[in-house]
Amino acid sequence: MKTFTRKYLWIVMAIAVVRPVFAEQSKNVPAKLAPAHSVFVMPASPREGRDPFFPESTRPFEATVSASHAVEMTALTVKGFTIMNGHPMVIINNHSFMVGDEGDVLATGGRVHLKCLEIRSDVAIVEVNGLRHEIHF
Numbered sequence: 001m002k003t004f005t006r007k008y009l010w011i012v013m014a015i016a017v018v019r020p021v022f023a024e025q026s027k028n029v030p031a032k033l034a035p036a037h038s039v040f041v042m043p044a045s046p047r048e049g050r051d052p053f054f055p056e057s058t059r060p061f062e063a064t065v066s067a068s069h070a071v072e073m074t075a076l077t078v079k080g081f082t083i084m085n086g087h088p089m090v091i092i093n094n095h096s097f098m099v100g101d102e103g104d105v106l107a108t109g110g111r112v113h114l115k116c117l118e119i120r121s122d123v124a125i126v127e128v129n130g131l132r133h134e135i136h137f
Contacts, residue, residue, distance in 0.1 A: 075107035078137035
């Protein structure tokens, strides 16, 4: 009976000591922190960095070069004009546009991003690199 009492006494003491230790840890829980966000800056030249998946690729640097060159407006032609549901639509270099549509078209100098601003019966007004142009058809 003596050994049972000693074991019981040790268990009770262990529980008495362990309970406050765990109780205090739960009271001092810090507030939730906001998750960290990754930031990636596109390099402007090979000296500033490279694509980790395609290290020999020059694709990240070509985007900045192509946006800076001037676009030849003679490369953009209207290949078709129609009215669908009362709204005019044009086909510029095999890409269809309605008023307000944006898209990339292939031109002789490469891809050109343009926005269709207005369509009349004989002209389409588009915005290319922030400049307005008229394409007559």
